Amino acid sequence: MHVGRGSLGGIFSVMDLAAYVPLAAIDVPSFLSLPWGPLAFTAGLCLAIVACSSGIGWVHRTGEVLGEDEAARWNLIFNGIGLSLLVGCLLAVWWVVPVVVACLAVAAALFIRSKDPGLPEGRRVLAKGGFRNLVAELRPHVAPWSLNTGDGSRPRSLKEQFVDLIGGWRQRLAGATSKPKPGKRKGKAATSGDTFSFLKKDGTAVVTISLGSKQEARVSPHVLKAQQLLQATIRANASALALEPTESGYDVKALVRGTEKSLEKISGDEARGVMATLKVMADMTGSDAAAIRRGTFGVLLRGVRYQIAVESTPKATGEQMVLRLERPDAAEDQRGLEALGFRPKLLAQLREAFGRPYGMLLVVGPSGSGRTTTLYAALRDLDAKKRKIMTVEAPVQQPLDDVVQIDVDVAGGATIASVLQMVMRQDPDVVMVSDLDDRKTCEIAMQAALTGHFVFASLEARDTIDAVTRLLGLGVEPMLVQTAVSAVLAQRLARRLCPKCKVACEPPEALVRKFNLKPGAVKHVFQEKGCDACGQTGFRGVVPVHELLVMNDQIRNLITANPSARDLKAAAVLNGTLTLQIDGLTKVVHGETTVNEILRVTG
Numbered sequence: 071m072h073v074g075r076g077s078l079g080g081i082f083s084v085m086d087l088a089a090y091v092p093l094a095a096i097d098v099p100s101f102l103s104l105p106w107g108p109l110a111f112t113a114g115l116c117l118a119i120v121a122c123s124s125g126i127g128w129v130h131r132t133g134e135v136l137g138e139d140e141a142a143r144w145n146l147i148f149n150g151i152g153l154s155l156l157v158g159c160l161l162a163v164w165w166v167v168p169v170v171v172a173c174l175a176v177a178a179a180l181f182i183r184s185k186d187p188g189l190p191e192g193r194r195v196l197a198k199g200g201f202r203n204l205v206a207e208l209r210p211h212v213a214p215w216s217l218n219t220g221d222g223s224r225p226r227s228l229k230e231q232f233v234d235l236i237g238g239w240r241q242r243l244a245g246a247t248s249k250p251k252p253g254k255r256k257g258k259a260a261t262s263g264d265t266f267s268f269l270k271k272d273g274t275a276v277v278t279i280s281l282g283s284k285q286e287a288r289v290s291p292h293v294l295k296a297q298q299l300l301q302a303t304i305r306a307n308a309s310a311l312a313l314e315p316t317e318s319g320y321d322v323k324a325l326v327r328g329t330e331k332s333l334e335k336i337s338g339d340e341a342r343g344v345m346a347t348l349k350v351m352a353d354m355t356g357s358d359a360a361a362i363r364r365g366t367f368g369v370l371l372r373g374v375r376y377q378i379a380v381e382s383t384p385k386a387t388g389e390q391m392v393l394r395l396e397r398p399d400a401a402e403d404q405r406g407l408e409a410l411g412f413r414p415k416l417l418a419q420l421r422e423a424f425g426r427p428y429g430m431l432l433v434v435g436p437s438g439s440g441r442t443t444t445l446y447a448a449l450r451d452l453d454a455k456k457r458k459i460m461t462v463e464a465p466v467q468q469p470l471d472d473v474v475q476i477d478v479d480v481a482g483g484a485t486i487a488s489v490l491q492m493v494m495r496q497d498p499d500v501v502m503v504s505d506l507d508d509r510k511t512c513e514i515a516m517q518a519a520l521t522g523h524f525v526f527a528s529l530e531a532r533d534t535i536d537a538v539t540r541l542l543g544l545g546v547e548p549m550l551v552q553t554a555v556s557a558v559l560a561q562r563l564a565r566r567l568c569p570k571c572k573v574a575c576e577p578p579e580a581l582v583r584k585f586n587l588k589p590g591a592v593k594h595v596f597q598e599k600g601c602d603a604c605g606q607t608g609f610r611g612v613v614p615v616h617e618l619l620v621m622n623d624q625i626r627n628l629i630t631a632n633p634s635a636r637d638l639k640a641a642a643v644l645n646g647t648l649t650l651q652i653d654g655l656t657k658v659v660h661g662e663t664t665v666n667e668i669l670r671v672t673g
């Protein structure tokens with residue numbers, strides 16, 4: 071009680087003191103007497119000016135996708151709106167502000183509608199995640215200091231963009247308060263999102279490194295090197311990173327859109343240290359030095375998670391390691407079959423093949439040819455609610471809805487064959503096997519295909535005929551191949567010509583000869599040039615090239631213990647198969663890629 075009295079007394083004395091300050095002498099205007107009308111008008115006017123100027127800038131920058139005339143028309147419309155705002159302000163006509171805002175909204179909507187179809191999927195405003203795309207497009211111009219995007223053309227999520235924006239502000243403020251040097255603004259102050267973590271398969275973080283801080287020095291050099299290599303891979307927009315043993319150390323290469331790009335050379339000791347680190351991350355604990363080992367782990371870079379599949383192969387010169395990167399924003403990989411660039415007829419044949427209750431579809435090609443993407447798209451095409459679908463993979467690359475996916479623990483001694491056998495006991499309607507690389511797996515899969523299951527499988531082979539001979543080469547009975555396989559799809563990914571800078575040229579000799587073209591039948595094809603949009607490479611994105619072999623009696627009869635690849639190929643072509651090269655060259659004629667690119671991927 072006594073204490074309470076004392077504290078109350080304190081407050082009273084402060085209030086008494088306040089009474090001496092001549093508050094009444096200051097003329098505080100009443101809240102209600104503020105000139106709300108003019109204030110709202112001024113705010114509206116400012117907003118209209120900002121919207122108008124950014125709209126004009128945006129149309130000016132992005133209009134060229136529409137072609138010169140169209141862009142000029144849009145520029146005129148937006149400039150006209152801007153001018154009417156100016157004139158309205160000068161004449162002090164108040165209603166010009168709401169009218170201009172309304173006109174801007176309508177014009178922007180129409181502009182987006184006519185611009186979008188000319189853009190790649192990821193850049194469209196009216197596509198999935200459209201608002202995000204628009205923000206990504208405008209942000210560098212509205213807030214250029216926040217641009218520490220690092221990795222290429224992948225559209226970033228709103229959350230990432232927001233984190234970056236806040237990070238940029240913080241850097242700017244820090245730079246402004248301590249040393250106001252403009253050059254310092256881009257200094258790498260570590261923000262909360264500026265970290266790199268190694269994650270176990272289940273998502274628990276093992277090591278977290280603050281980027282650009284002194285803490286880097288406290289991590290082991292091998293962990294640091296692994297981090298640097300992975301970060302370089304992500305920044306280069308690569309799909310895989312390979313450590314290849316050579317006679318003098320190791321070559322570190324990144325696979326960017328199907329092309330190998332050398333990153334650096336490191337010493338054997340360093341490479342072994344890095345590989346040992348990565349194996350720990352990926353739980354690759356097997357002790358058999360002669361076996362191929364696989365595992366997965368994750369990394370978290372600035373809040374974005376990437377899944378990485380590791381494969382280590384013993385070679386004569388040392389151990390080789392390949393890390394395949396799955397990008398988080400795998401919108402490209404999550405597409406259905408329609409978006410994968412199949413010819414309509416080929417797509418119909420494919421659907422007919424795997425719409426049957428039993429049989430087998432083989433998807434073949436070298437590694438990096440997009441086999442997994444096609445297989446996943448095909449599985450997504452099936453109705454998982456009506457058909458029981460299971461997959462046997464080493465490792466699982468993407469989660470699929472309503473599908474039971476089994477990750478084969480190869481490091482722990484499990485084999486695809488044994489797991490597949492176990493899976494077949496559960497009697498699924500459809501099975502996907504990630505790799506048919508030994509006779510036992512092939513035989514189990516083919517038996518399944520003959521006994522009321524549909525089997526999807528992937529195999530490393532050059533083309534459809536090579537896939538057939540390879541199966542026979544593994545020791546599979548010709549009879550089994552004849553009866554089990556319904557269709558074989560071979561594919562490649564060629565680089566797509568950048569639409570902004572491709573240049574027309576004479577059809578090259580190779581094309582004319584291959585197609586037996588009459589002079590003048592194809593006026594021109596295109597070749598790469600290079601511009602800012604494509605990083606001076608001349609290419610953006612990929613064009614898939616396909617070859618589909620559908621089994622029929624004529625082809626089945628040719629599958630013997632020692633088949634003639636030539637006869638098989640002739641029979642396939644006779645039955646309507648377009649070879650990889652022909653399909654590729656069709657895409658050259660359509661201006662999607664170049665002759666050299668097709669010869670490179672199919673040669």
Ligand SMILES: [Zn+2]
Pocket residue numbers: 568569570571572599600601602603604605606608609
């Ligand atoms: Zn270009």
